[in-house]
Amino acid sequence: MGSGYEEIDLGKVRTSPVSERDSKVTVDMMGSPVKGGKAFRKWLDSLPDQLAVSRLKKLTLAMRRARSGKGRELIWMSGAHVIKCGLSPYLADLMRKGYLTALALNGAGIIHDLELAFFGKTSEDVSSQLERGDFGFAEETAALLFEAVDRGAEEGLGLGEAVGRFIVSSDAPHRDVSITARAAIEKVPVTVHVAIGTDIVVQHPGFDGSLWGELSARDFRIFAARVQALGENGGVIVNAGSAVILPEVFLKALSVARNLGAGFEGITACNLDMTAHYRPSENVLSRPSAFGGEAISLTGHHEIMIPLIYSALLS
Numbered sequence: 001m002g003s004g005y006e007e008i009d010l011g012k013v014r015t016s017p018v019s020e021r022d023s024k025v026t027v028d029m030m031g032s033p034v035k036g037g038k039a040f041r042k043w044l045d046s047l048p049d050q051l052a053v054s055r056l057k058k059l060t061l062a063m064r065r066a067r068s069g070k071g072r073e074l075i076w077m078s079g080a081h082v083i084k085c086g087l088s089p090y091l092a093d094l095m096r097k098g099y100l101t102a103l104a105l106n107g108a109g110i111i112h113d114l115e116l117a118f119f120g121k122t123s124e125d126v127s128s129q130l131e132r133g134d135f136g137f138a139e140e141t142a143a144l145l146f147e148a149v150d151r152g153a154e155e156g157l158g159l160g161e162a163v164g165r166f167i168v169s170s171d172a173p174h175r176d177v178s179i180t181a182r183a184a185i186e187k188v189p190v191t192v193h194v195a196i197g198t199d200i201v202v203q204h205p206g207f208d209g210s211l212w213g214e215l216s217a218r219d220f221r222i223f224a225a226r227v228q229a230l231g232e233n234g235g236v237i238v239n240a241g242s243a244v245i246l247p248e249v250f251l252k253a254l255s256v257a258r259n260l261g262a263g264f265e266g267i268t269a270c271n272l273d274m275t276a277h278y279r280p281s282e283n284v285l286s287r288p289s290a291f292g293g294e295a296i297s298l299t300g301h302h303e304i305m306i307p308l309i310y311s312a313l314l315s
Helices: 038-046 053-068 080-084 086-095 107-119 126-132 139-155 161-168 179-186 209-234 245-257 278-289 302-314
Strands: 023-026 073-078 102-108 121-126 189-191 235-240 267-273 293-297
Touching: 023 080, 023 107, 023 293, 038 053, 053 267, 053 302, 073 080, 073 086, 073 209, 073 245, 080 086, 080 102, 080 107, 080 235, 086 179, 086 267, 086 302, 102 107, 102 179, 102 209, 102 245, 107 121, 107 139, 107 161, 107 179, 126 139, 126 245, 139 209, 161 179, 161 189, 161 209, 179 189, 179 209, 189 209, 189 245, 209 235, 209 245, 235 245, 235 278, 245 278, 278 293
Parallel strands: 073 102, 073 235, 102 189, 235 267, 267 293
Antiparallel strands: 023 121
């Protein structure tokens, strides 16, 4: 028996080539990580030891301690805005240098990551595309992601690993800027936490909710295992630019870890965003720190703050 309610027929939608779509972000706009030198360190040390400066120094100190501690996690959660702002090279280098041991993304994150890797551009103009009835209907983007998910399901992978391996194996022309590909190479888990209906792929007739749900559910279990290790061994978790989905995912992973006995008294939790939001403030900062951990809030544009944290760490 069916639901009895009418469903829209996605088989009737029209798709269009990526080449016909205007995109606001291209690979030549991405940042180039530069380690902070003596001049940068002198400048950083000259800043007043107050408010955000003190919190920035506290975060970098906690990250250095976590990197040097056995079994300690350095988990980053990232909204898609971080990727389309050209910051993947910074996260990739932090991954290579041991300052990022696990990365959680939302569904839009892998869309921007894959488009940059294969097409060298991403972030369509929503207003103009929506007016034409073309928003989200790039046929190659959906086709490539569906192929990655099909392969991932066959191999028993999570969604993040499936996309990363697919980009590497497909020899995408710009795979060097892909954070999921770099993670696959470095063997760092990237987990992707989708909400059905929030990402453009669900508009396409080939979208298979059961497969996407299977791979994303596996990613939750992978992510929860790293959160459990964070609670047991200490370390740092950073939420960069996710206002709803990833703070909610973290809360559920935190609950699982607490259920299994993890303590969380030795962690540092940081929320990094352009403005303060309820869920990150509660789920990422207040609730974990109630068990004795440290909570740090830094407000600012990601394209400035993440390179600043990177340089402060490596100066």
